[in-house]
Amino acid sequence: MTMRPNLGQRRVASLGSEPVQMERGLEAPAQRLSSDAVERLVRRLAEFLGERPGVAPVEYTRALVLSVTLVSAAAVAIAVATVHQPADSAGLAVLAVAILAMSVSSVTTLAGGNAVRFSATAFLHLGLVLIYGPIGALVGSAAESTGAAVRFRGGWFRFLFNLANNFLSDVAAWMVFTRLQRLPVHGVVADGAFGMAAGLAQLTVNWTLLSGILAIATHRSFVSHLRAGLNITAYNLVYGYAAVGFLGLHQRYGPWGTTFALAPVAGLQVFLVFLAQRTRTHEEHRNLLLEKVTEQAATIERSYDATLIALTHALDARDKETEGHSRRVVEYTRLVAIELGIAGEELKLLCHGALLHDIGKIGVPDAILHKPGKLTEEEWQIMRRHVEMGARMVEDVDYLAEARRIILHHHERWDGRGYPLGLKSTQIALGARAFAVADAVDAMTQDRPYRRSVSFDEAREELARYRGTQFDPDAVDAFMALPQERLLSIAALRASAGLDMFSGRNFEPGSRITPRVAIVA
Structure with a gap:
């Protein structure tokens, strides 16, 4: 030779x-x-x-x-x-x-x-x-x-x-x-x-x-x-x-x-x-064979995503007042997470958790879920169980292990006064900390039966007030860095969650999403 x-x-x-x-x-x-x-x-x-x-x-x-x-x-x-x-x-x-x-x-x-x-x-x-x-x-x-x-x-x-x-x-x-x-x-x-x-x-x-x-x-x-x-x-x-x-x-x-x-x-x-x-x-x-396996893996992944979206549609069907909430909170979470340095597959799994964060509310009685007035202490105890119910719903799905952490941690507080585990600071998953800010922003900037929405400037003031107590300071700072026009376009969304939310380009490092749905005033 x-x-x-x-x-x-x-x-x-x-x-x-x-x-x-x-x-x-x-x-x-x-x-x-x-x-x-x-x-x-x-x-x-x-x-x-x-x-x-x-x-x-x-x-x-x-x-x-x-x-x-x-x-x-x-x-x-x-x-x-x-x-x-x-x-x-x-x-x-x-x-x-x-x-x-x-x-x-x-x-x-x-x-x-x-x-x-x-x-x-x-x-x-x-x-x-x-x-x-x-x-x-x-x-x-x-x-x-x-x-x-x-x-x-x-x-x-x-x-x-x-x-x-x-x-x-x-x-x-x-x-x-x-x-x-x-x-x-x-x-x-x-x-x-x-x-x-x-x-x-x-x-x-x-x-x-x-x-x-x-x-x-x-x-x-x-x-x-x-x-x-x-x-x-x-x-x-x-x-x-x-x-x-x-x-x-x-x-x-x-x-x-x-x-x-x-x-x-x-x-x-x-x-x-x-x-x-x-x-x-x-x-x-x-x-x-590798091409075929890759294609099949992509098909399976799309099927996973479609299943998750179907679950959120089931929840949205019970609560028309929060129509579009699932999509909006995923978009906010993704932008905040990118500012925190989360990217790629980790970012996608975080968005799965954001999409499913309230899935446990399927087990909450309609009388409590749709009550227009203030909940009693007993009703609050029932409402708070949705976190653990949601975590149990996905605990046997290995693919959703990271999403389960978001579901379980999304009501924890930076100062340790949240529920259900009373975690504090970095004990809370980073994705859940990013989500907590996103969820609060959407709750504040959308109308509810019991209160009117506030502007993004007012929402920023509220976040700043609770920075370091309810919210992770870094997550708050990440949200503050987001451009106003981007936030306004997301706030106007009323469409339900769709497969386009999980397209590959949305999870590249440094990517910025432009919602690809019709905005209904």
Whole structure:
């Protein structure tokens, strides 16, 4: 296997703007030669190796172009000085074709958070260079870079850098191996160690050059890119050790001896491609199932919300005098809660509690619930039981556990003189503290049979008077910060609660609701 870093697939694939300079550089020779045939050939090659739409083009800064030019020039100089005609062209061709095929069918994976091409070609690269020297490095690098260009269409610029980088790293591996073989140490263990050193040299040169180019192209630290190469060091040590087997088989059986080692490597590559395809199929199936589960969860959640709204409609049907109270108090509660920093799912659960806060009144006799005058002490005792009755009604519904706290705490007071538990200060749920302010505001600003409504200015004065005794000071301050026009629009609502109250956008951090119902004067 190999995890051979490549400019066409690493993060440099997400660089800058269109490669205008490189295209001009390709067209200029054809214009000078004044040959239609050459011009057509160059144009077709440019189209074939041009950057595909899915690959972000490179921004050709002066530093980047100069750096790639220097790397390419170094590769050319070393190739001119070291490459010679191979004595065994057949074996060279077999391995080159194998590298090309495996490069075209490579699999992309992650190493250290970076996209890296994963294939079995590193065995072959090192085997090729240990057998044939620099000519093997050149042919193998050309096959690898061409395969990457065909697979990823990264463009000429990436192709040229990848070719130079692969060649230099393979030559470095060959140089290390041949120098170590001159030592007065022989045997299987020594050859294996020399092969591992060659694999390490290949990785070091390859990743150093690539990290330098990436640092220039992405304006990120060279060290941060180089550090990612540490994740695949062990792979290259194994590759180098295994590559010695190619050399031994070639020395014993000649040109076709490498096919003995090539067969399992090719089999491994086929397995990798098959595994990638199966993984992709499973991933697509998983995503499809996830979408269905998400849709079903949303449907269930809407059903929950509709059930809660139906319960409040049942309560509203008994008390026409408080028509629209459930919707208004939810809207006030939501705005106050947002000012207190409550958001997301927690905010939605709080609104469920606000919606159901008086659900226990279903168990209060009509004679008491609709009495126009002042309640007697005995009647007040019965009325106050609605808190505990409401909490009992939802106690077996896990989904409403947080709503139950609001129902149970919404008549508690900051100073501990509320009911039914006599909680005080932060013993009271934060949502219930926000709700208490909202409920009081709606009670004060709506007409009742026994009194007239007051203005929001008067309601604010009342809240300020009881700030720190009946109400949480922070909740009062949160209400004071709300804009007047927002409050007036909510106060005018007469419609019953609806599913639109629980739409997802109403529970984003910092959201502000505009009631989506007709306002009836």
